[in-house]
Amino acid sequence: MKIAVIGHVRFPIARPFMGGMEAHCWHLCRGLRARGHDVTLFAAGDSDWGGKVEPVVDVHYDREFPWHKWHGTPELTGHLDAAFERLLPRLAEGGFDVVHNNSLHRFPPRFAARHRIPMVTSLHVPPFDVLKRAVADGGAPWSLFTTCSQRQLGAWFDGADAPFARVVPNGIDLADWPFRPEGDGTAVWMGRITPTKGTHLAAQAAKIAGIPLRIYGTIEDQGYFDTEISPLLGERVQYGGHLQGADLTGAIARASVLLFTPLWDEPFGLAAIEAMACGLPIAAVENGAIREVAGDVAHYAVADAGELAVALSAAVGISRLAARMRVERLFTLERMLGAYEGMYTRAVDAVDERFDMPSFEAFQLPPYQSAAFLRSFPARCAIK
Numbered sequence: 001m002k003i004a005v006i007g008h009v010r011f012p013i014a015r016p017f018m019g020g021m022e023a024h025c026w027h028l029c030r031g032l033r034a035r036g037h038d039v040t041l042f043a044a045g046d047s048d049w050g051g052k053v054e055p056v057v058d059v060h061y062d063r064e065f066p067w068h069k070w071h072g073t074p075e076l077t078g079h080l081d082a083a084f085e086r087l088l089p090r091l092a093e094g095g096f097d098v099v100h101n102n103s104l105h106r107f108p109p110r111f112a113a114r115h116r117i118p119m120v121t122s123l124h125v126p127p128f129d130v131l132k133r134a135v136a137d138g139g140a141p142w143s144l145f146t147t148c149s150q151r152q153l154g155a156w157f158d159g160a161d162a163p164f165a166r167v168v169p170n171g172i173d174l175a176d177w178p179f180r181p182e183g184d185g186t187a188v189w190m191g192r193i194t195p196t197k198g199t200h201l202a203a204q205a206a207k208i209a210g211i212p213l214r215i216y217g218t219i220e221d222q223g224y225f226d227t228e229i230s231p232l233l234g235e236r237v238q239y240g241g242h243l244q245g246a247d248l249t250g251a252i253a254r255a256s257v258l259l260f261t262p263l264w265d266e267p268f269g270l271a272a273i274e275a276m277a278c279g280l281p282i283a284a285v286e287n288g289a290i291r292e293v294a295g296d297v298a299h300y301a302v303a304d305a306g307e308l309a310v311a312l313s314a315a316v317g318i319s320r321l322a323a324r325m326r327v328e329r330l331f332t333l334e335r336m337l338g339a340y341e342g343m344y345t346r347a348v349d350a351v352d353e354r355f356d357m358p359s360f361e362a363f364q365l366p367p368y369q370s371a372a373f374l375r376s377f378p379a380r381c382a383i384k
Contacts, residue, residue, distance in 0.1 A: 001097040001344060005029050007043030008104055008124070009083070010067060012060045014048040016244035018218055019192050020270035021124050024170055025049075025102050031173075031337045040094070042087060054090065056103075057083045068221060080105060092117060098344040106130050109138025109145075113357060118347035120340065122146045122168070126265040126288075127156045139164035140357060141350035144343055148268040149289035155265070168343070169293075170268050171336030172327070177249055177277035179324045183256030186212040187312060188280070190252065190271050193229065194220040198261030198285060201305055203232040205259065205283070208309035210236075211316075213259065216251060218242045253278035257315045260284040260294075263303055269293050277327040279320030283312035293331075297323040 007025045011018035017026065025041070029049045033039045041047060045055030061079060070076040084107045091099055091108075092115065101108045101121040112119035123135070123145060135145060135156060145165040147153040153167050189202040199215060206213035213236065219225045233239055243251055252258070258275035259282075266288030273293060276282065282298035284290045285308060291300060297318050299311035 001348075002038045002095060003032055003040070003344070004091055004094060004096040004099045005032070005039060005041050005043075006056070006087070006091075006099065006101045006103045006108060007041055007047065008102055009044045009056050009060055009080070010062050011044070012046045012048070013041060013043045013053075014046070016218070016242055016248075018220075020170070020268070021102065023270060024124070027173060027333060028100070028102075028337075028340070031333050032340075035337060035341070040096075042090070056087050081107070084108070098348055100340065100344070104131060106134035109134045109143060113138040113140040113143040116140075116142055116351050118142045118344070118351050120144045120146060120343045120347055122148075123152065123156055123267075124148065125267055126152065132156065141353045141355055142347045144347050146340075146343065149292050151265075151289040151292060152267045166339075166343070168336060168339040169331055170270055170273065171331050171333040172270070172273055172277060173333045174277055174328065177274050177327075178253065179277065179279050179320075180253040181279065181320060183280070183316075183320070184254050185316075186214060186255045187257045187259050187283070188214050188216065188252055188255040188275070189259045189261070190216040190248070190275070192220045193217050193225055195224050195228075196262070196264040198263040198303065200224075200228040200232065201261045201263070201285065201303060201308060202259035203229060203237045204305035205261075205308035205312055206237055207232065208305055209312045211257075211312060213237045214240045214251065214255070216240045216243055216248060249278070252280065255280060257312060258282050259308070259312060260290060260298075261303075261308070262287040262290065264288070266290060272298075273327050273331045276323040277331075279324050281315045281318035281320065281323050283308060283315040295326060297326055 007013045008021050011022050013022050013025045017023040026049045029039050029041050033051055040052045040054055041049055042054045042056050044060035045058045046060060047053050065076045084105045088111050098118040101119055109121050146168040147156055148170050150167050187206050191197045193199050252275050258280045260272050262285055269290050272282055282294045284298050284300050285303050286300040299315040301307035301311040
């Protein structure tokens with residue numbers, strides 16, 4: 001298939017990954033190419049996955065519009081709306097068999113539904129109002145959705161029947177996260193260092209439990225790091241920087257347990273399965289889908305440092321082999337790619353189905369929905 005993949009444009013789709021969405025998209029593109037597909041990534045222009053990149057914006061938007069300052073502002077919204085308005089005709093005219101949309105922008109799902117463009121939209125975050133409305137409007141036999149956990153499927157569709165959606169759990173390349181049968185007695189934490197990720201709670205719990213902790217990841221919120229994390233650093237709690245590749249894998253695999261501390265409705269937890277693949281059990285704050293992901297290779301706590309310290313001490317005793325086997329069974333890259341390919345085929349095969357789309361008259365659609373614009377589409381994109 002000729003596949004267009006749309007990435008989230010807050011950060012570049014490139015190593016070192018700023019977060020799970022960037023890692024997911026990078027591995028998705030490379031995995032699809034390895035399976036024989038022709039893949040073009042539409043993303044920030046400073047992305048690099050080793051293949052074709054078409055810029056949605058010249059550089060990732062967090063450089064010019066840092067999310068913590070500009071989120072929800074007319075300036076950032078206008079910047080992104082203009083970029084996606086320019087993108088949509090390129091998708092329609094590019095001769096793609098299917099589009100895999102990871103953008104979190106509201107335009108693509110409605111666009112695909114209205115113009116019969118085979119699309120699979122992956123919803124990587126908890127629902128927010130603007131995109132949730134677009135998802136409700138944008139479902140069709142050829143415009144499908146995935147979530148990475150059953151919990152998120154229920155959240156996005158309010159527990160109702162979702163005929164155009166299914167769960168496709170995230171998957172990782174096991175070769176990137178080799179199993180190590182023994183740990184060194186330390187704990188690790190990895191991810192974006194920002195309040196919603198709860199890094200401070202991991203440090204506090206490790207201190208209480210008396211277990212050395214190393215923290216790895218990009219400092220997304222410098223003020224949070226300076227006020228909440230830095231005072232906790234010392235001989236027993238250390239910040240190891242933003243590592244990548246084999247350096248990060250080695251640092252994680254040496255440890256005995258992962259602290260996983262979401263303080264928001266975590267949709268999945270890619271860091272958890274990466275650590276589990278190396279053999280690490282989990283001590284987790286139970287928010288979002290982590291119990292669905294980690295199952296019985298974790299101990300769980302509420303967002304309290306003392307309770308998390310108890311879970312941390314207990315989790316060290318969980319079998320490392322059991323953690324690895326859970327990932328091998330449920331969360332491999334090949335399993336994920338196979339599920340996506342099935343969704344692509346379903347969307348492509350359904351493009352000519354009769355289906356009554358809801359009226360779009362009530363929606364405030366941008367100028368690209370004009371009649372003149374629609375006449376420029378390939379025939380298969382017209383409304384039938």
